[in-house]
Amino acid sequence: xxxxxxxxxxxxxxxxxxxxxxxxxxxxxxxxxxxxxxxxxxxxxxxxxxxxxxxxxxxxxxxxxxxxxxxxxxxxxxxxxxxxxxxxxxxxxxxxxxxxxxxxxxxxxxxxxxxxxxxxxxxxxxxxxxxxxxxxxxxxxxxxxxxxxxxxxxxxxxxxxxxxxxxxxxxxxxxxxxxxxxxxxxxxxxxxxxxxxxxxxxxxxxxxxxxxxxxxxxxxxxxxxxxxxxxxxxxxxxxxxxxxxxxxxxxxxxxxxxxxxxxxxxxxxxxxxxxxxxxxxxxxxxxxxxxxxxxxxxx
Amino acid sequence: xxxxxxxxxxxxxxxxxxxxxxxxxxxxxxxxxxxxxxxxxxxxxxxxxxxxxxxxxxxxxxxxxxxxxxxxxxxxxxxxxxxxxxxxxxxxxxxxxxxxxxxxxxxxxxxxxxxxxxxxxxxxxxxxxxxxxxxxxxxxxxxxxxxxxxx
Numbered sequence: 001x002x003x004x005x006x007x008x009x010x011x012x013x014x015x016x017x018x019x020x021x022x023x024x025x026x027x028x029x030x031x032x033x034x035x036x037x038x039x040x041x042x043x044x045x046x047x048x049x050x051x052x053x054x055x056x057x058x059x060x061x062x063x064x065x066x067x068x069x070x071x072x073x074x075x076x077x078x079x080x081x082x083x084x085x086x087x088x089x090x091x092x093x094x095x096x097x098x099x100x101x102x103x104x105x106x107x108x109x110x111x112x113x114x115x116x117x118x119x120x121x122x123x124x125x126x127x128x129x130x131x132x133x134x135x136x137x138x139x140x141x142x143x144x145x146x147x148x149x150x151x152x153x154x155x156x157x158x159x160x161x162x163x164x165x166x167x168x169x170x171x172x173x174x175x176x177x178x179x180x181x182x183x184x185x186x187x188x189x190x191x192x193x194x195x196x197x198x199x200x201x202x203x204x205x206x207x208x209x210x211x212x213x214x215x216x217x218x219x220x221x222x223x224x225x226x227x228x229x230x231x232x233x234x235x236x237x238x239x240x241x242x243x244x245x246x247x248x249x250x251x252x253x254x255x256x257x258x259x260x261x262x263x264x265x266x267x268x269x270x271x272x273x274x275x276x277x278x279x280x281x282x283x284x285x286x287x288x289x290x291x292x293x294x295x296x297x298x299x
Numbered sequence: 300x301x302x303x304x305x306x307x308x309x310x311x312x313x314x315x316x317x318x319x320x321x322x323x324x325x326x327x328x329x330x331x332x333x334x335x336x337x338x339x340x341x342x343x344x345x346x347x348x349x350x351x352x353x354x355x356x357x358x359x360x361x362x363x364x365x366x367x368x369x370x371x372x373x374x375x376x377x378x379x380x381x382x383x384x385x386x387x388x389x390x391x392x393x394x395x396x397x398x399x400x401x402x403x404x405x406x407x408x409x410x411x412x413x414x415x416x417x418x419x420x421x422x423x424x425x426x427x428x429x430x431x432x433x434x435x436x437x438x439x440x441x442x443x444x445x446x447x448x449x450x
Contacts, residue, residue, distance in 0.1 A: 006440060008440065101417075103417040103420055104417065105439040109438060126440055127440065194442075
């Protein structure tokens with residue numbers, strides 16, 4: 001049974017199948033759908049999570065799976081047990097392991113250690129492949145295609161995990177990507193070069209915030225905790241806010257996405273704008289993660 | 300004054316090793332005493348360090364009596380000795396010359412430089428894949444130049 005560790009492990013056909021399956025899941029979301037009844041999913045979250053954790057639990061329950069939640073604070077790993085031993089034990093209990101861990105590569109390691117499939121729910125600053133699938137599904141649902149779409153990624157592109165994987169995936173699907181980041185918070189050039197080299201991706205970069213001409217705008221927060229100077233962080237954040245007046249320049253059908261939580265980069269008055277798509281994007285977390293669980297539990 | 304090192308009859312001379320990288324080459328090829336073998340069971344080895352070289356300025360040379368290294372084994376040293384040349388010796392003569400090249404996979408040769416990578420925090424060994432001369436850690440997926448991996 002396959003693991004889901006990194007967007008780099010998935011080819012275009014597999015991603016397309018997962019997006020198609022997500023659509024089926026979305027259509028059947030509120031009907032009885034006990035395809036995996038009797039199976040057990042273990043959720044191992046070594047870091048705090050709200051949307052990812054809850055949507056995985058909801059997705060698992062909608063497929064009929066039971067949940068075994070792992071609590072880091074009250075576990076043996078808090079007493080010093082190795083990650084390997086913890087994984088071996090949980091692998092003996094569950095049919096699928098959903099894991100978030102602060103160490104990069106921890107989920108790939110978990111997949112080596114475990115006999116059951118492992119799903120990466122975020123490994124440090126490295127990968128969050130199910131978020132990327134949700135982002136792709138959101139764009140496909142709204143626009144029906146990727147090729148030729150102009151997708152603008154805005155914010156702290158140096159640190160946002162969601163953006164790192166998304167650039168790769170958008171490159172794979174032929175979207176035109178523009179990266180808008182304040183100076184010093186640009187995306188790792190190696191990631192940009194990789195998407196260009198592997199897929200011939202059309203990627204441009206600027207530090208000027210502008211929404212004109214974009215089909216999709218994807219904003220992320222400035223990660224203030226990464227700055228030694230809080231004033232500098234606040235200044236950058238203020239200059240990268242998606243204010244209602246900025247939306248006036250946007251195409252009428254532009255969708256505004258955000259991985260959430262949004263802090264003050266999108267003020268609450270934008271929530272009622274027809275462009276605001278981020279709550280719908282978050283809701284897609286359930287059908288997409290149902291599709292991922294189904295993929296990993298296939299015989 | 301030149302250093303005289305005995306010729307070998309049968310075995311391998313690894314030439315053009317970066318100066319002072321020879322000791323690490325011994326470790327990677329598991330020819331060093333740290334590999335665990337008893338000295339009387341080990342090959343006779345000469346390591347010449349920091350000798351003048353026409354091509355490189357300075358270099359190390361490794362002579363191993365009684366063992367012919369295969370190119371696949373020697374390629375592991377390409378990370379720290381990218382210009383190394385393998386000379387297979389039979390009957391006191393060089394019968395084959397091969398330049399090392401970076402293998403497609405580097406298994407536990409160098410530690411991942413990313414302090415947040417699981418490979419150095421718990422897994423205990425590393426695995427890098429060669430992507431056109433740069434190396435991607437299989438775990439944290441970061442891409443490094445060979446220079447960054449040489450510590």
